[in-house]
Amino acid sequence: MGLMDGEGDFGKSNCGAIPATKSPIGNQRTHEAVIFLRALLLFSSSVIFTISSLLSPTRSVAYEIFRAHDVNISSRGAVAIDESLMFGSSGFIYAPYGDYWRFMKKIIVTKLFRPQVLEHSRDVRAEELQRFYRRILDKARKNENIEIGKEATMLISNIFYRMSMGRSFSEENGEAERVRGLLAESYALTKKFFFASVLRRPLEKLGIPLFKKDIMGVSNRFNELLERILVEHKEKLDEEHKNTDMMDELLAAYRDENAEYKITRNHIKSLFVELFIGGTDASVQTTQWTMAEIINNPNVLERLREEIDSVVGKSRLIQETDIPNLTYLQAVVKEGLRLHPPAPLFVRRFQERCEIKGFYVPEKTTLVVNAYAVMRDPDSWEDPEEFKPERFLSCSRSEQEDEKEQVLKYLPFGGGRRACPGVNLASIFVGTAIGLMVQCFDWKISGDKVNMEETYEGMNLSMVHPLKCTPIPRTQPFS
Numbered sequence: 001m002g003l004m005d006g007e008g009d010f011g012k013s014n015c016g017a018i019p020a021t022k023s024p025i026g027n028q029r030t031h032e033a034v035i036f037l038r039a040l041l042l043f044s045s046s047v048i049f050t051i052s053s054l055l056s057p058t059r060s061v062a063y064e065i066f067r068a069h070d071v072n073i074s075s076r077g078a079v080a081i082d083e084s085l086m087f088g089s090s091g092f093i094y095a096p097y098g099d100y101w102r103f104m105k106k107i108i109v110t111k112l113f114r115p116q117v118l119e120h121s122r123d124v125r126a127e128e129l130q131r132f133y134r135r136i137l138d139k140a141r142k143n144e145n146i147e148i149g150k151e152a153t154m155l156i157s158n159i160f161y162r163m164s165m166g167r168s169f170s171e172e173n174g175e176a177e178r179v180r181g182l183l184a185e186s187y188a189l190t191k192k193f194f195f196a197s198v199l200r201r202p203l204e205k206l207g208i209p210l211f212k213k214d215i216m217g218v219s220n221r222f223n224e225l226l227e228r229i230l231v232e233h234k235e236k237l238d239e240e241h242k243n244t245d246m247m248d249e250l251l252a253a254y255r256d257e258n259a260e261y262k263i264t265r266n267h268i269k270s271l272f273v274e275l276f277i278g279g280t281d282a283s284v285q286t287t288q289w290t291m292a293e294i295i296n297n298p299n300v301l302e303r304l305r306e307e308i309d310s311v312v313g314k315s316r317l318i319q320e321t322d323i324p325n326l327t328y329l330q331a332v333v334k335e336g337l338r339l340h341p342p343a344p345l346f347v348r349r350f351q352e353r354c355e356i357k358g359f360y361v362p363e364k365t366t367l368v369v370n371a372y373a374v375m376r377d378p379d380s381w382e383d384p385e386e387f388k389p390e391r392f393l394s395c396s397r398s399e400q401e402d403e404k405e406q407v408l409k410y411l412p413f414g415g416g417r418r419a420c421p422g423v424n425l426a427s428i429f430v431g432t433a434i435g436l437m438v439q440c441f442d443w444k445i446s447g448d449k450v451n452m453e454e455t456y457e458g459m460n461l462s463m464v465h466p467l468k469c470t471p472i473p474r475t476q477p478f479s
């Protein structure tokens, strides 16, 4: 964990968070400091801020911060481009902890992603999984290789679009192409924007704009698409009076005269843009990394296949309702997320000054949690660099291990109030995609091992060499 100053001159070793003995609480410094929950293993060369001091990188720091300071760190404090649907002031992900965030979080948790609610859209996901299977089978028959990330993007974005809008992308009028193009541009901008938000003040001082023109271009195109879909839904709701998809649920909240918070059309559109971009890419990266680990670890592949063959068999395609019975599959996905968290760093801000482990932290201090490092900490994990899904099987975990401690050393979805609300959906996306690829195909790669070189270009941890492999059918084709 490092403490660093966001306003000091680059390269100087001045201090943002100060040992409490030297600078007691009550000191009015408003320096923006950045706390890392571990040394910056991944991108120390990319960050220009000065690291002033390093503390011991134990999970107890994470434990203390999330236990005692969760409300205090429940805002992100990122920069906003007011009128934009991405990173704008109507967004949810960067919304300050307050009335709007609480209202929207309640809708997300109770109306959009609750397991019982997800059951309603199960058929949509089953159909898209079939289409995913057929696309891979087609490539297998032609002996062509596939890029796992691209196939997973197609699967997950199709599902997400149908769940949110109640219909597929329209392939005829070029809508599908436009949406996929928008997604690709958004990922690229998101990467740049993460650093821009951390480096906001120095960049502004240097007069460097924060990609505003590019962001507004993408935002305007999303706006056009979503406005059309909102109108379609409004007309449908007026006729049928029933909520069948995520857009309907949000429109109902928008029209509710007695709602605790009056949301706007921009709130709805911003949420969709954020969920679409954030949820899809993180799930795609996890699918790709986990599949790469499975290919590199034949013993894991064998055990996973035995489990799937015995629970699901070879006469039907795996379904999401099988996942609760596939404990090893769940452990494999968890281990993939531990070693390759798609969001290895997440940002928060201390709203008020406080003291942590004897260090004085001024108000407005930025906190960057390095989940990647926490999840490879040798003090918390045995053989931390090894891919060992068995560690997540309950019989191999110490009975005495405090559940809370377990939670706070495993942070792929963040922690506390601002933790990811998409966990259930992400587990379905990744679990079914991985399960299907293992159940139905053998995988040929060029060379002996998949190259696991990582790149961290902003928000997401991705593969330098995207995983390409050739599928070989191992089951009779399913209709």
Ligand code: HEM
Residues within 6 Å of the ligand: 092, 093, 094, 105, 275, 276, 278, 279, 280, 282, 283, 286, 337, 341, 342, 343, 346, 347, 411, 412, 413, 414, 415, 416, 417, 418, 419, 420, 421, 422, 423, 425, 426, 430
């Ligand atoms: C494997 C897939 C995913 C991973 C690893 C992941 C990880 C994360 C992380 C680390 C955060 C920040 C948490 C924090 O600050 O403590 C986050 C926030 C968030 N995620 Fe996910 N996510 C995934 C998939 C999804 C999906 C599928 C959705 C929804 C479609 C989603 C929606 C969100 C939202 C809305 C937030 C912001 C929460 C807030 O600020 O209150 N995520 N996610």
